[in-house]
Amino acid sequence: GAGVSQTPSNKVTEKGKYVELRCDPISGHTALYWYRQSLGQGPEFLIYFQGTGAADDSGLPNDRFFAVRPEGSVSTLKIQRTERGDSAVYLCASSPGTGELFFGEGSRLTVL
Amino acid sequence: AQSVTQLGSHVSVSEGALVLLRCNYSSSVPPYLFWYVQYPNQGLQLLLKYTSAATLVKGINGFEAEFKKSETSFHLTKPSAHMSDAAEYFCAVSPPVGYQKVTFGTGTKLQVIP
Numbered sequence: 001g002a003g004v005s006q007t008p009s010n011k012v013t014e015k016g017k018y019v020e021l022r023c024d025p026i027s028g029h030t031a032l033y034w035y036r037q038s039l040g041q042g043p044e045f046l047i048y049f050q051g052t053g054a055a056d057d058s059g060l061p062n063d064r065f066f067a068v069r070p071e072g073s074v075s076t077l078k079i080q081r082t083e084r085g086d087s088a089v090y091l092c093a094s095s096p097g098t099g100e101l102f103f104g105e106g107s108r109l110t111v112l
Numbered sequence: 113a114q115s116v117t118q119l120g121s122h123v124s125v126s127e128g129a130l131v132l133l134r135c136n137y138s139s140s141v142p143p144y145l146f147w148y149v150q151y152p153n154q155g156l157q158l159l160l161k162y163t164s165a166a167t168l169v170k171g172i173n174g175f176e177a178e179f180k181k182s183e184t185s186f187h188l189t190k191p192s193a194h195m196s197d198a199a200e201y202f203c204a205v206s207p208p209v210g211y212q213k214v215t216f217g218t219g220t221k222l223q224v225i226p
Contacts, residue, residue: 004155033214035216040121040219041218041219042118042202042216042217042218042219043156043202043216044216045213045214045215045216048213056213058213091155091156093156098163099144099146099161099163099206099212099214100146100158100161101148101156101158101214102158103148103155103156103157104155105154105155106155
């Protein structure tokens with residue numbers, strides 16, 4: 001498809017487990033963003049990439065969270081030793097550099 | 113650091129009435145400003161954006177917003193609400209360059225009463 005694709009759409013895991021969330025951006029968009037959205041809240045910035053490098057990772061809450069974008073296209077958000085407080089919808093967006101973000105439908109993470 | 117404040121987490125209007133959703137920004141330089149809409153069980157999509165051209169910006173679905181520097185505001189309006197406008201609306205801000213961190217407000221949920 002032509003839009004931003006996120007997989008899985010839903011992930012249920014147990015506390016302490018490792019999780020990977022994948023984002024496939026719109027072709028040609030050099031910037032890629034990760035946000036986290038909890039119920040009733042706005043998107044909370046986590047990290048954004050320009051090409052392969054993380055241009056700003058100031059929103060990652062702690063060192064259990066890590067994201068990569070090795071070839072400047074697909075990105076993976078990795079969460080180690082998950083905690084119940086990590087439960088949220090993780091949103092990915094890509095941008096062609098106009099300021100506008102194009103969002104995927106999100107990956108809903110539930111940590112039991 | 114840049115930020116936006118959305119006044120009112122919930123707004124209810126009657127069908128056909130004026131919609132006004134408030135957003136105030138904080139920025140040390142003239143920013144880019146955005147309104148996004150999120151329909152139930154869907155991703156966020158851009159309604160409109162201000163990028164330092166015309167201060168009155170028109171978006172999709174009849175929405176518009178006016179950038180007022182003196183009031184540091186970027187309120188979203190629509191003259192006549194439609195049932196299909198029921199959704200959550202987010203104001204967002206970024207520095208005035210294309211590739212930058214975009215910061216979102218906490219959102220305003222719009223209810224349209226028939």
